[in-house]
Amino acid sequence: MRRLRALSEEECYLRCYGAGDVMVRVVKLEPRRPRGLARITGEELRRLFELRLDAREAEVAA
Numbered sequence: 737m738r739r740l741r742a743l744s745e746e747e748c749y750l751r752c753y754g755a756g757d758v759m760v761r762v763v764k765l766e767p768r769r770p771r772g773l774a775r776i777t778g779e780e781l782r783r784l785f786e787l788r789l790d791a792r793e794a795e796v797a798a
Contacts, residue, residue, distance in 0.1 A: 745762060746762040749762060
């Protein structure tokens with residue numbers, strides 16, 4: 737059988753499972769934001785973490 741157009745996810749689900757259930761719904765996902773644009777080194781991460789810990793200890797001591 738030749739298809740005239742591609743089926744959407746919703747159409748495929750309906751063909752496989754019928755009308756479905758009230759518990760099932762098709763949702764559209766937003767595209768993911770690109771990762772890794774603000775890469776830092778492990779050493780920078782460790783230093784920033786130590787600064788946050790020191791600031792927290794200073795708040796507790798005061």
